[in-house]
Amino acid sequence: EDPLVESGGGLVPPGGSLRLSCVASGFSGTCMGWFRQVPGKEREGVAAIARNGAVTTYADAVRGRFTISKDNLKNTLYLQMNSLKPEDTALYYCAASFSCSNGIATLSRSVYGSWGQGTQVIVSS
Numbered sequence: 001e002d003p004l005v006e007s008g009g010g011l012v013p014p015g016g017s018l019r020l021s022c023v024a025s026g027f028s029g030t031c032m033g034w035f036r037q038v039p040g041k042e043r044e045g046v047a048a049i050a051r052n053g054a055v056t057t058y059a060d061a062v063r064g065r066f067t068i069s070k071d072n073l074k075n076t077l078y079l080q081m082n083s084l085k086p087e088d089t090a091l092y093y094c095a096a097s098f099s100c101s102n103g104i105a106t107l108s109r110s111v112y113g114s115w116g117q118g119t120q121v122i123v124s125s
Contacts, residue, residue, distance in 0.1 A: 003024070003114055004024050004096060006094050006117065008021050008119060009092060012121070012122070015084065016084050016123070017081060017083075020079040020119060021076055022078075022079075023075060023076050030098050031104060032049055032094060033046070033049070033106070034047045034077075034079045036091065037091050043109060045107025046062055047079060048105040061087075062081075062088070067082075086124060091119070092118060092121055093118045095116070096112065096113075097112045098113070099111055099113070
């Protein structure tokens with residue numbers, strides 16, 4: 001059984017919204033993040049959240065449009081994506097790390113040791 005399982009991707013027109021979910025069984029004490037990747041490019045950080053959920057950080061390209069949150073009771077991480085653009089098209093991954101200090105939300109890929117399989121988001125008319 002995969003420890004991190006994403007869902008919620010799909011095809012949406014420009015300006016539309018999607019909410020991604022990541023069920024993260026066994027990762028209640030971790031900082032977490034969302035990353036995305038398109039073919040031929042490196043995986044990039046999109047949004048991250050600290051262990052306690054009180055601190056978040058976003059990539060410049062999505063700040064103001066995306067919101068990361070988590071429900072510790074449900075062991076689920078979310079990414080609400082609004083005002084989607086064609087350039088948001090990518091395979092989106094959630095990631096978790098036991099190595100983050102308290103209060104730290106990071107987009108540094110090297111920090112994260114656990115990854116999901118990804119969910120595809122396509123923004124197109």
